[in-house]
Amino acid sequence: MTLILGRKRGMTQLFADDGAVTGVTVVAAGPCVVCQTKTDEVDGYNAVQLGFEDIRDKVSKKPLRGHYKKAGTATKRFLREERLSAPPQLAVGDTVTVEQFQEGDVVDVVGTSKGRGFAGTIKRHGFHRGPETHGSHNVRQPGSIGCSAYPGRVFKGKRMSGHYGAARHTVKNLRILQVDTERNLLYIKGAVPGPRNGLVQVRTAKTGVKKG
Amino acid sequence: MDLIDNLEAEVCKRVPPKAHVGDTVDVHYLIREGDKERIQIFSGTVIALKGRGIRRTITVRRIVQGEGVERIFPLHGPRVQEVVIMRRGKVRRARLYYMRDRVGKSTRVTELLGDKVRREREQDTADQAAQEAADAAAAQAAEKTVEANETDTEPVEV
Numbered sequence: 001m002t003l004i005l006g007r008k009r010g011m012t013q014l015f016a017d018d019g020a021v022t023g024v025t026v027v028a029a030g031p032c033v034v035c036q037t038k039t040d041e042v043d044g045y046n047a048v049q050l051g052f053e054d055i056r057d058k059v060s061k062k063p064l065r066g067h068y069k070k071a072g073t074a075t076k077r078f079l080r081e082e083r084l085s086a087p088p089q090l091a092v093g094d095t096v097t098v099e100q101f102q103e104g105d106v107v108d109v110v111g112t113s114k115g116r117g118f119a120g121t122i123k124r125h126g127f128h129r130g131p132e133t134h135g136s137h138n139v140r141q142p143g144s145i146g147c148s149a150y151p152g153r154v155f156k157g158k159r160m161s162g163h164y165g166a167a168r169h170t171v172k173n174l175r176i177l178q179v180d181t182e183r184n185l186l187y188i189k190g191a192v193p194g195p196r197n198g199l200v201q202v203r204t205a206k207t208g209v210k211k212g
Numbered sequence: 213m214d215l216i217d218n219l220e221a222e223v224c225k226r227v228p229p230k231a232h233v234g235d236t237v238d239v240h241y242l243i244r245e246g247d248k249e250r251i252q253i254f255s256g257t258v259i260a261l262k263g264r265g266i267r268r269t270i271t272v273r274r275i276v277q278g279e280g281v282e283r284i285f286p287l288h289g290p291r292v293q294e295v296v297i298m299r300r301g302k303v304r305r306a307r308l309y310y311m312r313d314r315v316g317k318s319t320r321v322t323e324l325l326g327d328k329v330r331r332e333r334e335q336d337t338a339d340q341a342a343q344e345a346a347d348a349a350a351a352q353a354a355e356k357t358v359e360a361n362e363t364d365t366e367p368v369e370v
Contacts, residue, residue, distance in 0.1 A: 010216040013267060015223070018244070019291035026216060185219075 002100055002204035003082035004029045005052035006186070008111065010196045014177060014187065024177055025192040027109075029202055030184050032096045035071040035079060037088040046084040050096060051076030052199075078199050098184050101202075105176045111193035111200040115166030124164040169193040173205050220266040224288045227343060230336065231258050231270050231287075233308060234301025234321045239272060239285055240293040251293060254283055257301065257321060259308035270295070273311055275319065280312060300324035 006029025014022050036049040054074045057065055068075045071092050090096070101107070121127040121142040130138035142161070146154045171192060178187035192200060231237050238255045256274030259282070263269055266288045273282045285292050301321035311319055 010214070012216050012220055015286070015288070015290050017290065019242075019286075019289045021286060021289070026219065028215070 003048070003050060003080070004096055004098065004100070004186075004202050005032050005050055005078050005080055006030060006184075006200055006202060007053075008192050008194055008196060008198050008200050009185075011191070022177065022189055023191075024187045024189055027186045027188055027192065027200060027202060028184055029186050030095075030097045033071070033073045033076070034090045034092050034094045034096065035068065035073060035076070036081075037090065037092060038081070039087050046087050047081045048084060048088045048090055049079065049081040051079050053077040080201050082203060097181065098179055098186055099181050101176055101179055101186060103176060103179055106173050106205040107176060107188065107202050108170055108172045108205050109174060109188065109192045109200055109202050110168065110170045111198055113165045113167055113169045113193045114195050116164040118162065119164035120161045121159060124161065125159040127159075172207060217265075224266045227339075228268065228287045229292065229295035231261070231295050231297060232300065233258050233261055233306060234303035234324070235297050236299040236301065236321070237270075237272060238294075238296040238298055239270075239283075240296070241285070242291045242293055254285075255298065256281075256283075257308070257311065257319075259311055261306075273308075275315075300329050 006027045009026045009028050011023060011025050014024050016022065030052065032050040032052045034048055035051040038045060038047040038049070040046055051068070051071075051073060053076060055077045057075050059077075060068075060075045064079070065075055073093065116123060120140055122129060122140055127142060129140060130136055130143075132139055142159075145158055145160070171190070174192070175189045176186055177189050179185075180187070186202060188202070194200060235258045236255065237258055238253050240251050240253055242249055243252045254272060254274070256272040258270050259273045260271040261268070262271070268287045269284050270287060271282055271284050273280060275281070285295075287295070300323060302324040303321060308321075
């Protein structure tokens with residue numbers, strides 16, 4: 001069980017002893033409280049549910065308030081669960097901190113990407129731009145979107161303009177370079193989805209990790 | 213203050229090395245040879261300053277055996293020991309990339325002279341002395357507290 005909830009606080013860089021510079025994202029994670037545990041017999045699957053960051057009761061929804069009351073914790077802003085292969089070791093009310101992570105651990109980070117609104121095909125799908133000069137009016141246009149009388153329609157799934165961003169995104173296999181247990185900070189190598197102060201989930205990498 | 217600014221303030225050098233575009237500088241850079249470490253000096257002209265805070269870098273250009281060599285040094289990097297300004301330069305650009313197209317005499321930069329430079333240099337040396345004095349005082353204070361702690365703990369040990 002290695003999930004923790006937190007907020008992305010921004011990016012900076014770290015110097016290694018040999019002078020090498022690494023870009024890192026600082027995530028202020030935890031302490032989180034276990035709000036519910038789920039087991040195979042009762043719920044059909046094993047999981048642990050964590051809550052992060054206290055909020056005023058007034059801000060939360062009434063049914064959720066009941067849920068937190070049942071767990072005996074303060075009302076939380078961010079509630080997420082992690083599926084487990086075995087029945088959970090943690091009990092309701094336990095706290096989870098960054099201490100469960102170590103330097104060198106490989107993690108996945110789940111967050112909500114920055115919203116781009118209604119974006120064109122260049123930004124949204126990485127299409128190429130048309131020529132800007134020589135009388136061209138086809139600078140950021142998508143180009144042809146299909147054939148003529150046969151098939152006589154546009155194929156489903158054709159990449160076009162539309163809403164882009166503000167969606168759940170996972171970045172896999174990022175390495176933890178530093179753990180600050182005093183201030184509850186994780187230094188994660190590379191970039192993480194979302195804006196500064198966006199809520200993120202950090203969990204042990206599910207794929208791509210060499211065993212042993 | 214923002215958290216990131218605080219974290220960077222902890223990691224960065226308190227007094228970052230000074231350099232201006234056009235200056236001729238000696239960069240004292242720590243290199244590793246096997247398990248020995250020694251300081252290598254790279255001297256050349258600063259042709260660009262980039263970044264702010266902990267990300268600040270200087271690009272130093274020099275001609276080695278007729279071939280232009282440029283190195284980029286992060287000013288807050290642990291390997292950059294010191295940047296010594298040998299000569300101030302009088303330039304009218306923020307980036308001296310035109311130096312890359314030049315060879316021989318035309319690569320020279322006019323020396324910046326005058327009262328302002330002299331005053332700045334005096335100020336720098338004064339600052340440095342003050343800093344060293346402060347450091348020494350801090351070290352002494354730290355030593356004293358250590359001593360005090362030792363005297364505190366002695367009766368307990370006995």
